[in-house]
Amino acid sequence: MVRNVQRLRGRAASSPGEAVFLNLSGDADMFVRTGGKRRDFLRVAASSALLAPLSAPAGKALGAEFRSKNERPGLALIGAGGQGKGDAMGASHFGDFVAVCDVDKNHAEAAKEHHRIGKGKAESYGDYRKVLDRKDVDAVIVGTPDHWHSKITIDAMKAGKDVYCEKPLTLTIDEGKKLCKVAKETGRVLQVGTQQRSDHNKVFLLAVALVRSGRIGKIKKVTAAIGDGPTGGPFAKESVPPELNWDMWLGQAPKVDYIKQRCHSEFRWWYEYSGGKLTDWGAHHVDIGTWALGMENTGPRTIEVVKGELPVEFKNGYPTVADRFNTTTHFLVRATFANGIPLEIRDDTENGVTFVGEGGRIFVTRDRIDLDGGAVGALYKDPVSDSLLRELRKGKPLDGHMENFIKCCGDRGTPVSDVWTHHRALTTCHLANIAIRLGGRKLTWDAEKEQIVGDAEADAMQTRPQRAGYEVTA
Numbered sequence: 366m367v368r369n370v371q372r373l374r375g376r377a378a379s380s381p382g383e384a385v386f387l388n389l390s391g392d393a394d395m396f397v398r399t400g401g402k403r404r405d406f407l408r409v410a411a412s413s414a415l416l417a418p419l420s421a422p423a424g425k426a427l428g429a430e431f432r433s434k435n436e437r438p439g440l441a442l443i444g445a446g447g448q449g450k451g452d453a454m455g456a457s458h459f460g461d462f463v464a465v466c467d468v469d470k471n472h473a474e475a476a477k478e479h480h481r482i483g484k485g486k487a488e489s490y491g492d493y494r495k496v497l498d499r500k501d502v503d504a505v506i507v508g509t510p511d512h513w514h515s516k517i518t519i520d521a522m523k524a525g526k527d528v529y530c531e532k533p534l535t536l537t538i539d540e541g542k543k544l545c546k547v548a549k550e551t552g553r554v555l556q557v558g559t560q561q562r563s564d565h566n567k568v569f570l571l572a573v574a575l576v577r578s579g580r581i582g583k584i585k586k587v588t589a590a591i592g593d594g595p596t597g598g599p600f601a602k603e604s605v606p607p608e609l610n611w612d613m614w615l616g617q618a619p620k621v622d623y624i625k626q627r628c629h630s631e632f633r634w635w636y637e638y639s640g641g642k643l644t645d646w647g648a649h650h651v652d653i654g655t656w657a658l659g660m661e662n663t664g665p666r667t668i669e670v671v672k673g674e675l676p677v678e679f680k681n682g683y684p685t686v687a688d689r690f691n692t693t694t695h696f697l698v699r700a701t702f703a704n705g706i707p708l709e710i711r712d713d714t715e716n717g718v719t720f721v722g723e724g725g726r727i728f729v730t731r732d733r734i735d736l737d738g739g740a741v742g743a744l745y746k747d748p749v750s751d752s753l754l755r756e757l758r759k760g761k762p763l764d765g766h767m768e769n770f771i772k773c774c775g776d777r778g779t780p781v782s783d784v785w786t787h788h789r790a791l792t793t794c795h796l797a798n799i800a801i802r803l804g805g806r807k808l809t810w811d812a813e814k815e816q817i818v819g820d821a822e823a824d825a826m827q828t829r830p831q832r833a834g835y836e837v838t839a
């Protein structure tokens with residue numbers, strides 16, 4: 366019986382048969398440690414265990430649709446901050462940036478001049494609509510703050526562009542419904558930037574596959590631990606920097622004076638622009654939890670707030686002060702699915718996703734997976750099935766997240782982080798926020814009708830007032 370799970374790479378188990386250690390990084394081979402001595406390592410070649418079933422090309426060749434036009438897709442970056450630039454650097458392997466856009470001129474210029482993005486040749490813009498008018502833009506990467514994701518993505522899909530949009534895809538549940546509708550109507554490819562579904566060392570995919578194939582038995586509980594949210598403020602008003610179009614940055618959100626900490630990077634700690642930790646990290650770990658449970662096309666029945674602390678006073682679901690971070694700081698929210706399985710989202714344990722089953726336990730975080738119980742013993746004797754892995758990857762090889770997107774643009778396949786399942790996972794996060802913002806009351810969710818039942822005030826919070834001219838419409 367496995368009693369002790371080794372967590373650190375290279376550490377020996379205390380006695381044979383006790384501990385298990387997986388390393389899926391580096392050359393992508395898999396090592397399963399079943400005992401205390403090095404020779405006890407059982408090397409499970411990638412070909413026999415996890416990776417090979419998906420390493421063969423699936424569908425048409427990379428970017429096939431594009432190649433017939435102009436060899437490589439024409440790309441545009443909209444929102445050239447920290448993450449947008451990182452995404453664009455990844456995409457530059459597969460296509461050419463002809464346009465970069467940011468409401469902060471300095472960010473747009475830096476991306477334009479970047480040796481891997483604009484290479485000094487791309488045109489820079491301050492208004493994304495002009496980018497969408499360009500016929501030579503096949504696909505756009507959206508790296509704006511959350512409150513702009515839905516509008517830009519919908520406008521891009523309607524303009525015939527494929528979209529890689531950062532997570533969390535939406536500011537509200539209602540935006541998610543609209544995005545699903547437009548994606549279906551237009552048939553455009555939409556990849557969400559939840560790259561844990563394509564993580565380089567495959568630990569999340571492995572965890573999901575093990576849970577789905579019953580290796581730890583019937584699941585009793587899932588925990589998505591995502592860290593706490595910061596407090597901050599009071600912050601001072603400042604004059605708007607000359608390079609920034611503050612009105613356009615605010616977009617659908619209420620018009621307010623410029624406070625530096627509302628803007629770049631720190632926007633995620635304000636409900637006006639984001640959902641705080643619950644959507645920022647919930648988008649990743651709640652997604653993995655619901656994917657593993659096979660609940661990614663439905664939603665929870667109930668949402669209970671065990672703990673939900675806000676850094677400022679809220680009234681009717683909205684913050685009462687304007688100069689401090691206002692998203693939740695400490696929380697434990699329990700979302701229970703129709704089959705009775707609770708998924709807890711909490712701030713106070715190590716960042717990662719834990720699956721507790723009747724026959725074992727799996728903890729997975731970036732770069733590490735701990736397996737306890739039947740999960741691993743069975744893994745090398747009986748590898749995860751090819752068909753399950755193919756299903757999880759939607760028939761695509763184990764590529765990086767951006768490559769998966771570009772391949773789907775080429776063969777019109779469904780990307781691994783599709784809009785429909787992301788919308789569902791993020792709905793759980795949005796519901797958790799709504800419940801906390803309303804003082805911690807229990808919510809009942811009808812996942813089929815996508816309605817909060819018996820609580821009109823909470824249900825109305827599926828959407829928000831939007832400034833004229835910036836409405837998100839399907």
Ligand SMILES: NC(=O)c1ccc[n+]([C@@H]2O[C@H](COP(=O)([O-])OP(=O)(O)OC[C@H]3O[C@@H](n4cnc5c(N)ncnc54)[C@H](O)[C@@H]3O)[C@@H](O)[C@H]2O)c1
Pocket residue numbers: 443444445446447448449466467468469472491493508509510511513531532533558559560613614616628629630631645
């Ligand atoms: N996948 C991940 O692991 C991951 C990691 C970090 C950030 N993100 C996501 O990436 C997004 C951006 O985060 P960040 O940290 O890079 O923020 P950031 O503030 O550094 O960058 C956002 C950029 O978008 C620009 N922008 C705002 N409104 C715009 C508009 N209407 N048109 C064009 N540009 C606009 C801003 O001026 C800024 O340059 C967020 O949604 C965040 O959640 C994802």
